[in-house]
Amino acid sequence: MTMQTVTAPAATREATRPPRRSDHRKRSRAAWGFVAPSLIAIGLFFVIPMVSALLLSLTDFDIYALADLNNLRFVGLDNYQNLLGNSLFWGAMRNTVWFSVLGVPLTLAVSLAAAVILNARMVLWRPIWRVMFFAPYVTTLVATAVLWNYLLHTRYGIINWGLTSVGLPAVDWLGQPSTSIPAILMFVVWKTFGYNMLIFLAVLQTVPDELYEAARIDGAGPWKQFRHVTLPAIAPTLLLVSIISVAAFFQLFAEPYVMTQGGPAQSTVTVLYFMYEEGFKWWNLGSASAVAFILFLCIFAITLIQLWVSKRLGATS
Known part of the structure; x- marks a missing residue:
């Protein structure tokens, strides 16, 4: 009885053969060729300036x-x-810190509330409302800040007109330290909440309707549905938006620069505003670079704390 040797087809042998070293090198060169433009851009516009600023902070x-x-x-x-x-x-x-402590929770609350409302099917003209809420974010910051200066004007502002029309005294919103930070916060929240709202709205639309239906069958009301269905589903996005918001509030500059120039009594001078004055008013560029790296370390540390707290809450929930 003779044994016949069955040979695999050439295509099968070629497919199962380990890749040659030359093929691996070609693929590596192709991959590096695709990512090289991005790496060059990152090196030129991020790494080199960052290292230069660090070295500059060590000089006078x-x-x-x-x-x-x-x-x-x-x-x-x-x-x-x-x-x-x-x-x-x-x-x-x-x-x-005051801007961040007051502004971040307020921005998250307003953005999430607007997203939840616009996500409801009963709301009419939802696309129009989305455009209206998002419009301030894409409007020129300086123009809107000047407009808010007029809205907050002590004598001619519409906000004080509303207060005096109901018998309340007019408030010098931008002229006294006790109200300057809340006044700028109102403007910042109005200006930026539309961006966060779109992020929340996008993730809310991915939550399955079956979860809400099951919660309603179990007798859960709107608040319990939000607490036990919506919040767990959007928790990663909520963490992301909170990190972005903290970084944004720690880098607050244009709003106090245009609206109060750091006053009154330096009550609205932020770290970035202080860095600007050190670098471009007093020309202490070494000191300004040091301020930038201290600010970076603060944002980095707060981000790590947020991630740690998020993991702890996720582990215990």
Whole structure:
């Protein structure tokens, strides 16, 4: 009895053969060729400027060094030590923290409430409302800030007109420290909540209707449905939006710059505003670079805390 050897087709043998080293190199070169433009752009516009700013923060680069680099000196961590002993810097940090503590929860609450309302089928003309809520975000910031200056004007503003029409006294919103931060917060929330609203609206539309139907069958009302169905479903997105909002409020600059110029009594000077004045008003570019890296470390630390808290809540829920 003879044994016949069955040979596999050539195509099958070619498919099962391990890739050659030359093929692997070709694929690697092709992959690097595709990502090279992005890597070059990141290196030119992110890595190199960041490293340069870090080196700049270790020097006393000022207007004299700008005129002649021979006046440039390496000072190490002196800029950071001077900032930590500067009361103006700590005042700017305190104002920034207040903006963030008050503004982030308010922005999240308004954005989420608007998204939940617009996600309801009973709301008429939903596309129109979405455009109206999102329009302030894409409008020029300086133009809207100037408009809000008129709205908040002590004598001619429509907000004070509404207060006086019901018998309440007019408020100097931007002229006294106790109301300047709330006034700017009203503008910032109005300006930015539409962007977060669209993010929440997108994720709300992915929540299956069967979950709400099951909750209604179990006797859950609107609040319990929101607490036990909506919030768990959008928790990752809520974390993302909170991280973005914290970073945005810690980088607040244009709003106080246009509306109050840091006043009154420096009550609206933020860290970024302080950095701007150090770098472009007093030309202490080394000190301004140090402020930028302190701000980066603050945002990075808060982001890590948010991630840790999110994991803890996810593990215990």
